[in-house]
Structures are given as structure tokens and as C-alpha cells.
Amino acid sequence: MTPSQAVRLFHTVRHLHPAQVLYRAKYGLLPRARINQHVDVPVRANSREAVPVPFAAAPDEYLGDGRFRFLNQEGDLADGWNAPHHARLWLYNLHYFNYLNQATREQHARALVLLIDRWIEANPVGVGTGWEPYPLSLRIVNWIKWASSGRWLADHALASLYVQVRYLAQRLEYHLLGNHLFANAKALVCAGLFFDTPEASAWLATGLAILRRELPRQALDDGGHFELSPMYHSIFVEDLLDIVNLAMGVGVQRRSPDATACLALARKPLPTALAWLHAMTHPDGEIAQFNDAAFGIARTYAELAGYAEQLGIALEPASGTRTLTSLETSGYVRVECGDYVALLDVARIGPDYLPGHAHADTLTFELSLAGRRLIVDAGTSTYAIGAQRMSERSTAAHNTVTYQSHNSSDVWSAFRVGRRAYPVDCDMRGTAGRSDRVRSSGSSPVAVALPDGPLHDSAEWSVSASHTGYAHLPGRVIHRRTWHGDDDTLVIVDRLESAEGRTLTELDETFATLRFATHLDVVHGADGEIIVRDGGDTVCRITHTGAAARIVDDFHHPGFGVKLPCKLLRLPFLHATLVTRFSFGNAA
Numbered sequence: 079m080t081p082s083q084a085v086r087l088f089h090t091v092r093h094l095h096p097a098q099v100l101y102r103a104k105y106g107l108l109p110r111a112r113i114n115q116h117v118d119v120p121v122r123a124n125s126r127e128a129v130p131v132p133f134a135a136a137p138d139e140y141l142g143d144g145r146f147r148f149l150n151q152e153g154d155l156a157d158g159w160n161a162p163h164h165a166r167l168w169l170y171n172l173h174y175f176n177y178l179n180q181a182t183r184e185q186h187a188r189a190l191v192l193l194i195d196r197w198i199e200a201n202p203v204g205v206g207t208g209w210e211p212y213p214l215s216l217r218i219v220n221w222i223k224w225a226s227s228g229r230w231l232a233d234h235a236l237a238s239l240y241v242q243v244r245y246l247a248q249r250l251e252y253h254l255l256g257n258h259l260f261a262n263a264k265a266l267v268c269a270g271l272f273f274d275t276p277e278a279s280a281w282l283a284t285g286l287a288i289l290r291r292e293l294p295r296q297a298l299d300d301g302g303h304f305e306l307s308p309m310y311h312s313i314f315v316e317d318l319l320d321i322v323n324l325a326m327g328v329g330v331q332r333r334s335p336d337a338t339a340c341l342a343l344a345r346k347p348l349p350t351a352l353a354w355l356h357a358m359t360h361p362d363g364e365i366a367q368f369n370d371a372a373f374g375i376a377r378t379y380a381e382l383a384g385y386a387e388q389l390g391i392a393l394e395p396a397s398g399t400r401t402l403t404s405l406e407t408s409g410y411v412r413v414e415c416g417d418y419v420a421l422l423d424v425a426r427i428g429p430d431y432l433p434g435h436a437h438a439d440t441l442t443f444e445l446s447l448a449g450r451r452l453i454v455d456a457g458t459s460t461y462a463i464g465a466q467r468m469s470e471r472s473t474a475a476h477n478t479v480t481y482q483s484h485n486s487s488d489v490w491s492a493f494r495v496g497r498r499a500y501p502v503d504c505d506m507r508g509t510a511g512r513s514d515r516v517r518s519s520g521s522s523p524v525a526v527a528l529p530d531g532p533l534h535d536s537a538e539w540s541v542s543a544s545h546t547g548y549a550h551l552p553g554r555v556i557h558r559r560t561w562h563g564d565d566d567t568l569v570i571v572d573r574l575e576s577a578e579g580r581t582l583t584e585l586d587e588t589f590a591t592l593r594f595a596t597h598l599d600v601v602h603g604a605d606g607e608i609i610v611r612d613g614g615d616t617v618c619r620i621t622h623t624g625a626a627a628r629i630v631d632d633f634h635h636p637g638f639g640v641k642l643p644c645k646l647l648r649l650p651f652l653h654a655t656l657v658t659r660f661s662f663g664n665a666a
Contacts, residue, residue: 086488089496093430101253113244115203117237121273123225130323131388133179133223134316134377140177140186140193148172149638150374159197160206167461167638173197173208175220178229191230194221198238203245211249212258215265218242219320222272226324243269247281250288256432257303257310260296263288264317267340271324282336289343295429301350302408306428307435308358308365312376315351318344319385326389345391352386353394355379357403357412358421360446366421367444367455368410369428370435372637402508402539409501411541416565418662419446424501424543427487434493438485439476440501440545441559445568447617447662451595452610453477454644457635463492470635473547474591479557479572479656483587486547486557499547503558507540537562537569548574553582566663572656585651590624590658592647593634600629600645608647619661625652 079087139146145154148171153164160169175197177183178190201208208214221239225231231239246265251258263285270282296304296314303311325333325341333341358366359379365371377385383393403412409425422443427436445453456475460466471489473480480486488496540562548555554577562569572590574582594600594610598617603609608620608627632646649656 086490086496089488089498090490090494093433095255095431097252098255098431105249105253110204110249113203113241113248115241117240121236121240121275123236123272123274129228130223130226130327131385133227133320133323134381134385135181136176136179137374138177138180138182139171140180140190142186142189144189146172146177151639155196159200159208165460165462166207169207170210170213173213174216175224176216178220178224187229190224191232194231194235198235203241209245211246211251211262214242214246214249215261218246218265219268222268222324223320226272226327239269240273243273243281244277247284254432255292256296256305256429256434257314259288260292260314260317263292264321267321268324271328271337271340279334279336282334282340286336286340286343289340293343293347297347297351298407300405300407301347301352301354302405302410303351304429305369305432305435306408306410306425307369307371308355308367309371309376310435311351311355311358312365312378312382315348315355315382316377316385318348318351319382319389319391322348322389322391348386348391349394352379352383352391354405354408355382357405358410360421360444360451361419361449362446362451366410367457367636368421368423368425368439368442369437370458370461371455372458372635374637402506402541404506409504411506413539413541413561413563415538415563416662417448418452418568420444420561420563420568422541422561424504424541426500427495427498430498433487433495433498436487436489436495436498437471437476438473438487438489438499438547439478440486440499440547441543441557442476442478443561444477445660450597450612452598452618454593454595454634454636456593456633457637457640459635459638459640461492467492475593477590477592479559479574479588479590479651481548481551481555481557481574481588482584484548484551486545497547497550499545502544502546504543505541508538537567538564544575549577553580553584554578555582563660566661568660568662570658570660572651572658574651574654582654585654588651590649590651590656592620592649592658593632594645594647596634596642596644598645600647602627602629617662620647621659621661622649623652623655623657625650 139148141147145152148168151168183190246262250262266281266285270278270285298304303314321340321344325337328337356379363378363380364373401414411422411424413420420443423439427433444455456470458470469475473485487498490496540560542560544556544558548557556575556577558573558575560571576582597612599611601609609616610618628648630646630648632644634642634644
């Protein structure tokens with residue numbers, strides 16, 4: 079191991095939670111306990127007062143005739159459930175059985191029942207991908223949702239499901255924590271609500287204990303999920319809604335204190351969690367792609383809000399005005415002004431002990447104009463270790479500043495982070511000519527109305543922050559970014575400052591990046607101006623104070639396995655300050 083590798087490893091592991099270290103050692107050194115595979119058939123399902131309300135429908139993944147489509151790639155079972163030519167994440171999706179709840183499940187009902195039987199026959203206990211705790215947890219829940227909705231689950235399938243839960247209960251992912259442990263807990267809770275046995279009651283109690291510990295950690299005060307990925311936030315919201323749905327269906331007279339407590343715990347964070355998701359959703363209805371986030375994996379805000387309404391969960395009303403919305407605990411900001419919506423990232427990369435889904439994207443942003451995306455993130459197309467994963471997590475892939483080709487946070491491997499950037503000196507102002515800072519109550523997003531009167535000398539809103547991601551480099555460099563604007567203009571000021579107060583002169587390979595949506599063309603205009611066109615219409619003009627900008631052919635990855643051509647604008651630093659101006663009004 080080289081000295082630089084040792085330093086990287088130190089900064090990676092020093093933040094680990096003690097439980098992660100303890101359970102990694104336990105699972106790595108101790109033999110796995112054997113489980114009793116005998117189940118009295120038929121196992122008893124809990125009495126229910128009513129069929130649950132419809133669960134949020136999954137996308138169509140089972141295509142019929144034994145074919146599946148996951149992560150935008152088709153495949154079949156010709157080589158079994160653990161075919162080595164399929165990517166690991168594709169196999170995970172195969173074993174999840176999300177397709178039991180897909181929108182077209184009725185037309186495939188017989189085939190789906192047969193797939194359950196085929197899985198049982200081909201996957202003996204503890205063997206293969208399907209018995210890893212995370213896919214195991216998701217499959218348990220999907221089989222329970224299938225059976226709870228009145229569909230056929232034969233006695234031998236119920237017995238298999240019971241053994242699967244028993245197996246999971248001894249392999250909870252305390253070495254990972256985060257969304258993995260929460261998925262384990264959800265499976266235990268759902269199984270405890272579904273089965274009516276003393277053992278199932280113990281599963282429910284264990285799942286409830288995890289919920290009590292993890293919800294205060296994972297559900298932030300502003301409603302966000304602590305891993306700070308809008309995609310995983312959406313999954314977290316659906317998990318909570320599913321728990322509420324299944325708990326409500328248990329007869330009130332038969333509902334145990336633990337079941338009642340699960341219902342209350344799961345309901346409590348949902349209004350603010352849904353408001354958070356709404357704030358992080360673009361006008362096109364899809365999420366911001368900060369950190370690991372891809373379209374088509376989790377349900378949209380509209381789908382989850384509809385699900386919540388069916389469960390009687392009240393949603394926080396929209397403000398109905400142009401706003402500056404601060405998700406203060408998470409570190410994200412939503413700006414609505416004129417015809418544009420900007421989503422700004424002034425957040426940490428995630429919890430220090432769990433940054434696996436983090437990107438080196440501090441102080442990045444996304445932008446929609448007139449309801450359509452204008453500035454997009456590089457996206458996430460793969461979790462596989464390799465150059466593509468490294469590229470998508472790099473600072474240069476995001477709409478922020480790369481200093482001398484360094485990443486702001488030291489992302490490496492597929493899910494590792496060494497030294498990481500921390501945001502500092504955040505400031506938000508929502509009214510021209512006033513010094514009022516946006517403040518959060520700590521319990522929900524804050525909305526500050528912008529003025530409707532004529533534009534004054536100063537902008538209608540501004541957001542600024544710095545980060546420490548380059549502070550370890552010579553000169554102890556700090557990147558400070560300010561966004562401000564009015565109805566027709568968005569201005570970004572990037573400043574690279576030395577902690578010692580020295581002027582930075584070494585700016586080789588230092589640049590800001592802007593990535594444009596795939597439907598847009600970007601060309602050079604007169605006097606260094608950049609013109610952005612949608613078809614034949616000019617939608618935006620960009621000016622800047624840096625050196626000659628380069629327009630690069632690149633790609634946007636809106637979903638796993640998707641690679642769409644797009645234009646990338648690279649703005650080199652000529653001086654320590656770069657000013658970039660977007661002009662929207664009368665763009666033609």
C-alpha cells in the first residue's frame with residue numbers, strides 16, 4: 079500500500095460508526111448460524127379488517143414469456159436466477175420481485191405465481207444472490223404485498239416466505255446501516271404484521287426497535303432522508319407508506335401495541351418527507367439527480383402523494399407564490415423566480431459514516447426553464463466499479479468548479495469516499511434590498527415570498543456558500559459560490575480564495591462545468607456569448623468573464639443503462655473569480 083493509498087483509507091474508515099466495525103468483524107469471522115427450515119404448514123396469516131389500499135404501482139418489469147426488463151436492459155431466466163453474465167444490480171432486481179406489483183400484473187397473474195414457484199425451486203436456503211439481506215428484504219415485502227392484496231400465495235410459498243424472514247432476522251445489515259438496515263426493518267415489520275405466530279411477533283418487535291433507533295437518524299428535521307439522495311428519499315417515503323398501509327389493515331381489536339406503535343412511527347414523518355420531495359422535484363415531475371439518483375427506480379412525488387392521500391395522510395399545502403425554499407437540515411435550496419426553477423446543492427455529501435451514494439458535487443445545481451430542464455446533472459447509469467462510475471461521481475461531471483483537476487471529495491471505488499468537502503458560510507436572502515436571512519424552523523421547509531414589484535438595483539434573491547474540499551491542497555483553497563437573480567437573469571459568481579489571503583495564480587485545469595439537457599443545442603455567439611437553442615428558438619444566452627469557453631459533446635445519464643448525447647460547457651478560470659450570467663428574458 080502506497081502512502082497516498084494509506085491516507086485515503088484512513089479518511090475513509092475513520093468516520094465509520096462503531097456498530098459498522100463490530101458487525102463487519104462479526105460477520106467476517108464467526109460462522110453463520112444455522113436456521114431451522116421446518117415450518118408448520120400452513121402458517122397463519124394475521125386477520126385483516128380490509129384489503130390494503132392499492133400500493134404504489136411499480137414500472138412494468140416482467141414483459142411476459144419469461145422476459146424481464148431491469149435498469150433499461152432486457153434478459154430472461156435461460157441461465158437461471160444467478161446468471162454470471164448479468165450485472166449484479168440487474169440480478170438484485172430480478173430477486174426483488176417488484177414486478178409482483180407492476181401496473182400490468184393482472185394480465186401476467188398466472189405467470190407471476192409460477193415465477194414464485196420457480197424461485198423457490200431454484201434458490202435453496204442461503205444460496206445465491208437472492209439470499210443476500212437487501213434483495214431478501216425487498217422480496218419479503220413484495221410477496222407480502224402480493225398476498226395482502228388478495229392474490230394467490232400457496233401454502234408452500236407461505237412456508238418459504240416464513241423461512242426467508244427467519245433467515246433475514248439473523249443477518250440484519252448493521253455493518254452497513256442506512257437504507258439497507260431500514261429495508262431489513264421494514265421486512266421484519268411487514269412480516270410481523272402479516273403472520274400470526276409468536277415468532278412473527280418477535281420479528282415485529284425487532285423491526286420496531288430498529289425503527290425507533292433509525293427514524294430519528296434517517297428522517298431529518300426538514301423532512302429529508304439523511305443519505306441526501308432524492309431517489310433514496312423517494313424509496314424511504316414509499317417504505318413508510320407501505321408500513322402504514324399494512325398496519326392499517328390489521329384488525330383494530332387484534333392490533334398489538336407494537337403494531338400500533340409501528341403505525342404511529344411510520345405516519346409521523348410523512349407530511350414533511352413528502353413536502354421535501356415536492357421541493358426537490360422539477361416542473362417535469364422528476365427528481366433532482368443529486369448524488370446517486372436515476373429516473374425510473376423510485377416512484378415520483380405525484381405517485382407517492384396520491385398513495386398518501388388514499389391512506390388519509392394530509393399533505394402540506396403548496397405556497398402558490400414564487401419562493402425561495404430552504405431545506406436547511408439537508409442543505410438544499412429551491413428557487414422559483416420568473417419562468418425558472420433552480421435547485422441548489424449547498425449540502426454535505428451525506429452522513430460521514432455512510433457516504434456510499436455520495437458524489438463529489440458540492441455547490442452544484444440544476445435548472446429548469448418554462449417547465450423543461452435546462453441544466454442537468456451527469457446522472458447515474460451504473461453502480462459497477464470502473465471508469466464510468468468514477469466519472470459520474472467526479473466533480474467534473476457536475477455543475478460546479480473543478481480546481482486543478484481535483485475532486486472536491488475523494489470518491490473512489492464504487493461507494494467509497496476518503497477526504498470529503500464540507501459546506502460552510504451558507505447565506506440565503508429572499509428579498510431585494512433587504513438583509514433578512516432565510517431561517518428554518520427545523521420542522522419543515524421554509525418558503526420566503528419574492529417581491530412582485532419592479533426590479534431594484536439588487537437581485538430578488540441570493541444564495542451563497544463555500545466548501546472546504548480543496549482546503550487540503552497547497553494554498554488551502556476555498557471555493558465560494560454565489561447564485562443570485564431576478565425574473566430574467568441568473569448570475570453565478572465563483573471565487574477561489576486562499577485561506578492565507580493570497581491571490582491564486584495557479585489555475586491550470588481549473589474550470590466550471592455546465593451540462594445541458596439533451597434536447598438543447600449550444601453554440602458560440604458574438605463576443606464570446608454562448609447561445610442555447612431549443613429547436614430554432616433561443617431560450618437562453620450565457621456570458622462569462624473567464625477564458626474562451628469550450629463546448630464539448632458529452633452525455634446525460636437520466637437512468638441506469640441510459641446514455642443520451644448532450645452538450646457540455648466548460649468555462650476555464652482566467653482569474654480567481656469567474657462570473658457566469660444566464661439571460662432568459664427576450665432571449666430570441
